[in-house]
Amino acid sequence: MVSTKIEEALQKIIESDSENGLIFYDTAVLKENETTIFRVMIKRQNGNISIEDCVKVHDLISPFLDVEEPLKVAYNLEVSSPGLERKLEKPRHWSFSIGENIEMTLRDKSLVSGKLVEFDSVNLIAKITQENNVIVEISLSDIKKALVIFKF
Numbered sequence: 001m002v003s004t005k006i007e008e009a010l011q012k013i014i015e016s017d018s019e020n021g022l023i024f025y026d027t028a029v030l031k032e033n034e035t036t037i038f039r040v041m042i043k044r045q046n047g048n049i050s051i052e053d054c055v056k057v058h059d060l061i062s063p064f065l066d067v068e069e070p071l072k073v074a075y076n077l078e079v080s081s082p083g084l085e086r087k088l089e090k091p092r093h094w095s096f097s098i099g100e101n102i103e104m105t106l107r108d109k110s111l112v113s114g115k116l117v118e119f120d121s122v123n124l125i126a127k128i129t130q131e132n133n134v135i136v137e138i139s140l141s142d143i144k145k146a147l148v149i150f151k152f
Contacts, residue, residue: 002027002038006070013061014042021045022053025082025096026089029071036075038065041082043096049081088146094119094126097148102128104138104146112136113149 011024025041042049042057058079065077088094088102094116103113104126114128117135124140 002029002070006068009064009068010040010061013064014040014057020053020056021047022049022057023096026093027070029075036071036073037078038071038075039078039080041080043082054079054081084148084150086148088148091119091121091124091140094140095121100148101151102126102146103149105144106138106142107144108142109144112138 007024007027010027014022014024021044023043023045025043027041028039030037030039040057040061042053044053058077061079062077086093088097098116098119100116101113102116103111105111112128112130114130114136116126117129118127119125120127125137126140126143126146127135127137129135
């Protein structure tokens with residue numbers, strides 16, 4: 001787990017250049033074989049992430065991470081997009097996903113899906129439009145798992 005302090009600093013560094021339109025999305029720590037990977041995920045406010053964006057952010061945050069050491073073990077730094085289908089775990093994830101199709105498993109085990117049309121970050125409430133154009137309001141505390149889903 002990466003500290004909130006490190007994530008806040010990464011957000012500030014990545015979003016400091018307002019012209020590039022890049023946004024810090026999240027971090028993840030993964031293990032592949034014997035290698036630990038520290039993944040920093042970025043999004044673009046409007047548009048897609050390119051390999052050049054990832055390289056630019058990698059070069060931008062590497063000096064900071066060399067000093068701050070986000071993990072207590074050796075790791076490989078990887079910068080990527082969060083992907084088309086991704087988990088919604090933090091309030092900022094919900095805010096970035098307005099207008100996208102989502103699927104949620106609620107604590108009562110029911111499944112709800114639709115387009116995220118609004119997110120209230122103060123009250124932590126998501127509003128989605130379902131297929132029959134009914135708007136449903138759901139508290140984040142009632143959600144067990146949520147994902148952005150890609151429809152063809």
